[in-house]
Amino acid sequence: MDTIQSDNYPIYFNNSIDELADFIKKGNYSRFFILTDENTGVHCLPLVKSKIEGLGDYDLIEINAGEESKDIDFCIGVWKMLIDFGADRKSLMINLGGGVVTDLGGFAASTFKRGIDFVHVPTTLLSQVDASVGGKTGIDIDSIKNIVGTFTQPKAVFIEYVFLKTLPPRQILSGLAEMLKHGLIADANYWNQLKTSDLTNPSAQLIHRSVEIKNVITIEDPTEKGIRKALNFGHTIGHAIETYSLINDHDPLSHGEAIAIGMICESYLAHRKTGLSAEDLNEITQVFSDLYPRYTIAKSSFEALFAIMQKDKKNQDGKINCTLLTSIGQSTIDNICTEAELSESLMYYINL
Ligand code: NAD
Ligand code: ZN
Numbered sequence: 001m002d003t004i005q006s007d008n009y010p011i012y013f014n015n016s017i018d019e020l021a022d023f024i025k026k027g028n029y030s031r032f033f034i035l036t037d038e039n040t041g042v043h044c045l046p047l048v049k050s051k052i053e054g055l056g057d058y059d060l061i062e063i064n065a066g067e068e069s070k071d072i073d074f075c076i077g078v079w080k081m082l083i084d085f086g087a088d089r090k091s092l093m094i095n096l097g098g099g100v101v102t103d104l105g106g107f108a109a110s111t112f113k114r115g116i117d118f119v120h121v122p123t124t125l126l127s128q129v130d131a132s133v134g135g136k137t138g139i140d141i142d143s144i145k146n147i148v149g150t151f152t153q154p155k156a157v158f159i160e161y162v163f164l165k166t167l168p169p170r171q172i173l174s175g176l177a178e179m180l181k182h183g184l185i186a187d188a189n190y191w192n193q194l195k196t197s198d199l200t201n202p203s204a205q206l207i208h209r210s211v212e213i214k215n216v217i218t219i220e221d222p223t224e225k226g227i228r229k230a231l232n233f234g235h236t237i238g239h240a241i242e243t244y245s246l247i248n249d250h251d252p253l254s255h256g257e258a259i260a261i262g263m264i265c266e267s268y269l270a271h272r273k274t275g276l277s278a279e280d281l282n283e284i285t286q287v288f289s290d291l292y293p294r295y296t297i298a299k300s301s302f303e304a305l306f307a308i309m310q311k312d313k314k315n316q317d318g319k320i321n322c323t324l325l326t327s328i329g330q331s332t333i334d335n336i337c338t339e340a341e342l343s344e345s346l347m348y349y350i351n352l
Contacts, residue, residue, distance in 0.1 A: 001208045006215050007222060009156050011133065013208055016158035020094070020121060021051045023156055029117070030090040031057040033082065035105040037065040040097040043166040044123045048096060059085045063104065067246065070100045070139050072148075078108040092117045092155075098124035098171075099131030099255070103146070106137030110152035119156045123163040125175025125202065126256060129182070129210040132157050134218035134228075143247055144311060145239060151223050159211070161204045169200065173291065174256030176202060177234075181263060182213040184284065185230045188329030195287055229333040232314055233323040237342065238262020240308040244301060253295060260292040264352075265345040269337055270324035272344070280328045289352060297350055305346070306339050 001013040012019040024032060036045055041062050052058070061081050063069040082091070095105030095118060102120045109118035122132035138149025164172070176199055183191030190209055197206060214231065221228035242258035253261075267284045270276035297305075309320045319336045326332050 001204060004208075004211055004215055006133065006157070007135065007153050007219050009153055011157040011159060011211060011215065013159050013161075013204070016121070016160040017047055017051045019156075020048070020119070020158045021055060023119065023158075024052060024055045024092070027092060027117075027155075028090075029056070029092040030088055031059070031086070032092040032094060033059050033061055033085065033087065034094045034096055035061045035063070035078065035101055035108075036096045037063050037069065037098070037101055039065050040101065040123050044096055044121070044160075044163050047160075047162070048094075048121065063101070065100075067100060067140070070104050072139060072141065075104060075108050075139055078104070079112055082108070082112055087112065087116065089113050089116060092119065094119055094121060095154075096121045096123060097127070098122070099127040102127050102132050103136070103138050103149070106152060106154065107139055107149055110137050110150045115152065117155045118152075119158065120154050121158045121160065123160075124167055124171050125164060125207070126171070126178060127175075128159050128164075129175055129207055130178040130214060132159075133211055133214050135222060143243055145243060147313065153222075159207070161207070170254060170257075172200065172202070174254035176291070177256030177260045177263070177288075179206065179210040180287065181231070181233055181259065182210045184263065184267075184325060184328055185233050185323070185331040186213050186217070186329065188327075191328055199291065226333065229314070229323050230331045231323075232333075233325065233331055234259045234263030234266050236262065236309060236312060236314060236320060236322045236337070237265045237305075237345065239312060240305045241295070241297070243308045244305055245295075248301075257292055257295070260288045261295055261297075261349060264288050265342075265349050266322055266324060268345040268348040269322060269335075269341060270326070272341065273335060273337075274324040274326050274332050276325045276327060280325070283328070285352065294352075297346060299350075302343055302346060306342065309342070 004011040093109040120132040135153040138146040238259035245253040
């Protein structure tokens with residue numbers, strides 16, 4: 001599979017960890033740091049260590065697994081360890097993990113000493129097809145997701161398919177939601193290909209295509225002034241459900257599970273507002289309903305969901321904004337949705 005060229009950095013797909021070793025060798029870094037979480041430290045670090053042996057001094061920084069680590073306290077922890085380990089401007093940060101590690105590690109590196117180089121080695125499907133590409137870094141504050149962050153591109157991304165072998169099926173499903181989204185917003189053929197594939201184990205080719213779609217969009221609009229907003233399809237409602245679940249549920253929804261619900265609801269809005277056909281709406285609803293478990297949304301939670309949507313940084317002038325579809329494979333950005341319309345779309349999901 002071809003290396004994808006992004007905004008001044010390569011995204012490697014073949015023998016990626018060898019490429020990482022090569023990158024370190026050529027990079028002339030004073031020292032490097034590998035950020036992992038508890039799981040990637042066990043499942044992914046051994047392969048990386050075996051390839052970088054002898055390439056220079058490095059230190060390990062480990063955070064707890066899960067979204068709770070993507071906050072300012074863990075970020076301060078990472079900064080302090082960088083200070084203790086003697087990081088300087090010529091240091092390199094290697095973020096080895098899912099979206100939590102790549103977002104937090106990218107943010108910590110992009111702000112430490114006003115920015116040191118970092119690369120991503122994404123180890124979840126979601127981080128391979130989405131979080132590691134496009135230069136968004138960030139942390140959450142008080143359950144408001146990604147409220148503080150930077151747009152900073154990594155120096156390279158190394159996508160290693162073998163890491164997905166230890167990923168729990170629920171995490172595969174989470175990343176799959178973003179792949180399906182890429183088809184829905186930009187490529188009907190890809191959507192059709194996904195629909196007919198074994199999605200419990202998406203192939204490396206399907207992952208490569210997903211990265212291509214995200215990459216083309218983010219290169220065109222790196223700071224989300226226009227076309228990049230297409231990637232927010234499913235995310236206005238999905239993010240609100242994800243945040244609500246994080247606060248209220250004992251076993252919260254994953255990002256992808258929440259976004260899948262968001263995409264069903266926002267496809268309904270698209271049918272009502274931007275011309276998505278009834279056939280397309282039914283097809284989308286069917287595909288997501290077959291793949292993802294049902295989630296109970298109580299009507300009494302609507303107010304809380306709207307309050308979360310209001311705080312969404314995608315909004316302007318206090319109006320709730322959605323990216324919608326005009327057909328499968330084509331999207332339209334900046335659609336203002338009223339609470340009545342949003343309620344109706346949530347009711348569509350509830351009544352399925
Ligand atoms: P995550 O990083 O929490 O990883 C999910 C779980 O999988 C964790 O428990 C992790 O330890 C474990 N894990 C990771 N790799 C593994 C492996 N190879 N084998 C076994 N277990 C492994 O979550 P995620 O779903 O990867 O990412 C979610 C985060 O990504 C969210 O915070 C979201 O906001 C962010 N995100 C960012 C962007 C962006 O553009 N920057 C885009 C989408 C999502
Ligand atoms: Zn997403």
